[in-house]
Amino acid sequence: MNVYNLIKKEINGRKSYAVNLTKRLIRIPTVNPPGEGYGKITALLEKELKKIGLTTKRVVTPRTVLKKYNIDDRLPRVNLIADWQRGRKRTLHINGHYDVVPVTGDWKVSPFKGLLRNGKLYGRGAEDMKGTITSMILAVSTLKRLDMLPEVNVQLSFTPDEEIGGMTGFGWLVKEDKIRADYGLSEGYTGKCISCGNKGIMWARIECRGKSAHASVPYKGVNSFDAMIEAANALKKLRVRIKKRKTAFKMKNDRDRFPSMVLGGELEGDNKVNMVPSRVSFSIDRRLIPEENLSSAKREIEDVLKSCSKKSGHKFKMRILAQDPAVAVNPNAMICRAAGSAVKKVFKSTPKLLLMPGGTDMRYLVKKGIPSVGYSARGGENWHSDNEFIYIKSILDTAKVYAMTVMNLK
Numbered sequence: 571m572n573v574y575n576l577i578k579k580e581i582n583g584r585k586s587y588a589v590n591l592t593k594r595l596i597r598i599p600t601v602n603p604p605g606e607g608y609g610k611i612t613a614l615l616e617k618e619l620k621k622i623g624l625t626t627k628r629v630v631t632p633r634t635v636l637k638k639y640n641i642d643d644r645l646p647r648v649n650l651i652a653d654w655q656r657g658r659k660r661t662l663h664i665n666g667h668y669d670v671v672p673v674t675g676d677w678k679v680s681p682f683k684g685l686l687r688n689g690k691l692y693g694r695g696a697e698d699m700k701g702t703i704t705s706m707i708l709a710v711s712t713l714k715r716l717d718m719l720p721e722v723n724v725q726l727s728f729t730p731d732e733e734i735g736g737m738t739g740f741g742w743l744v745k746e747d748k749i750r751a752d753y754g755l756s757e758g759y760t761g762k763c764i765s766c767g768n769k770g771i772m773w774a775r776i777e778c779r780g781k782s783a784h785a786s787v788p789y790k791g792v793n794s795f796d797a798m799i800e801a802a803n804a805l806k807k808l809r810v811r812i813k814k815r816k817t818a819f820k821m822k823n824d825r826d827r828f829p830s831m832v833l834g835g836e837l838e839g840d841n842k843v844n845m846v847p848s849r850v851s852f853s854i855d856r857r858l859i860p861e862e863n864l865s866s867a868k869r870e871i872e873d874v875l876k877s878c879s880k881k882s883g884h885k886f887k888m889r890i891l892a893q894d895p896a897v898a899v900n901p902n903a904m905i906c907r908a909a910g911s912a913v914k915k916v917f918k919s920t921p922k923l924l925l926m927p928g929g930t931d932m933r934y935l936v937k938k939g940i941p942s943v944g945y946s947a948r949g950g951e952n953w954h955s956d957n958e959f960i961y962i963k964s965i966l967d968t969a970k971v972y973a974m975t976v977m978n979l980k
């Protein structure tokens with residue numbers, strides 16, 4: 571039998587293992603915030619990884635890092651790293667986050683039981699991303715059971731806090747060189763779609779300053795709300811300009827291939843009806859395509875505000891709240907080709923390499939220059955929503971894709 575057929579047969583025979591492990595993961599509510607159950611779930615994962623013959627290591631994110639990001643430091647943020655050291659030159663790093671978002675809305679089943687119904691396993695985190703963690707472990711376990719000899723080392727990490735940005739989980743591990751990676755694999759698209767990067771983001775706040783006065787004698791003040799209207803109108807014109815750019819990368823929805831800029835998601839101002847408002851501020855959410863960079867995106871906004879200030883006489887101040895560049899991996903990179911031909915094998919259709927609108931922990935690797943892809947097991951697209959579930963069949967298929975990706979790498 572060829573490599574793929576052996577892998578396929580082995581994985582198809584381990585459906586009950588996949589169901590069981592995913593259930594056990596769902597039954598530990600690793601809800602974030604606040605970030606609970608981390609010790610418990612990493613203990614379970616560590617046991618599982620040791621069982622399949624990997625060496626493991628727990629690394630706790632230091633409290634100083636948690637403090638820096640204003641994260642509750644009473645709850646330990648545990649990172650688990652596991653190695654299948656093959657004495658090879660290069661290492662594939664596979665990462666999964668085990669934290670889940672809080673339960674909101676209207677669940678028809680218990681979110682932390684792991685109910686199995688019609689081939690779907692329900693629970694908070696089933697799709698994002700405990701089912702996929704099962705696929706990752708199943709893939710490595712399968713290769714080991716079959717005595718397959720990949721030409722790369724494999725390192726796995728299971729990390730917290732992706733749902734609050736990842737700076738205190740995988741982001742920290744990557745920044746501090748706690749992991750080994752020549753290639754990366756993390757969550758992303760599913761089926762025949764593979765993600766190869768994501769758009770960038772810049773959050774800013776524009777403060778418009780005026781001078782307060784009683785509304786009965788408005789000529790004594792300067793209205794900051796009027797200033798805001800001028801600024802917002804000028805920025806709307808900028809938005810028309812930036813929307814003329816289009817990324818060369820393919821995306822699921824063609825409408826996502828342009829930069830975007832949302833104004834006014836947050837608004838703040840003086841709160842009095844009979845006053846000339848002295849201070850109004852509004853937010854900007856700017857999304858960047860890989861062909862753009864953060865500093866020129868910032869400069870574009872500053873220039874608009876400057877000329878608006880010149881024309882209107884109003885004063886503006888821009889503050890960056892958060893920013894992260896777009897990341898994209900060349901579709902011809904070895905990891906893209908390895909994952910692509912794995913997908914082709916499993917689904918017998920042409921793989922699609924796509925850029926995602928939003929980012930995952932994968933961006934930390936790509937930012938560091940490590941070519942990486944994102945790929946996940948399929949659910950009902952109700953992640954972060956009610957009645958989240960994962961298809962058992964997809965956990966198995968995804969494990970096949972992962973296992974084949976490992977075998978395709980050099």
Ligand SMILES: [Zn+2]
Binds near residue numbers: 698699732757
């Ligand atoms: Zn996720």
